[in-house]
Amino acid sequence: MDAPGQQRVFVDFxxxxxxxxxxxxxxxxxxxxxxxxxxxxxxxxxRSTVTPSTSVVTWSRATRRG
Structure with missing residues (x-):
């Protein structure tokens, strides 16, 4: 990892x-x-759009400068 602190890891399967x-x-x-x-x-x-049949979440990458 390139910076100290909390990092979040995701896995899709x-x-x-x-x-x-x-x-x-x-x-x-x-x-x-x-x-x-x-x-x-x-x-x-x-941030997000949610309907009864679908949900779409828009996100951006947060960067850290140390």
Missing amino acids: KPAAREEGLTLGVDVPAPGDYQPQALPARRGLP
């Missing part, structure tokens, strides 16, 4: 017995001298 895939996530501590910093201001992107 589709078990043979299921029609839909699954996503698992876990927080992993990265060693080092971590100094929390505020995230940059949001750039006006929508």
Whole structure:
């Protein structure tokens, strides 16, 4: 890992017995001298859109500078 602090790891997979895939996530501590910093201001992107039949989530990558 390139920076100290909490990192999040995701894995996507589709078990043979299921029609839909699954996503698992876990927080992993990265060693080092971590100094929390505020995230940059949001750039006006929508967070999510949810309807009874579908959901769409828009996300952006947060970067750390150390």
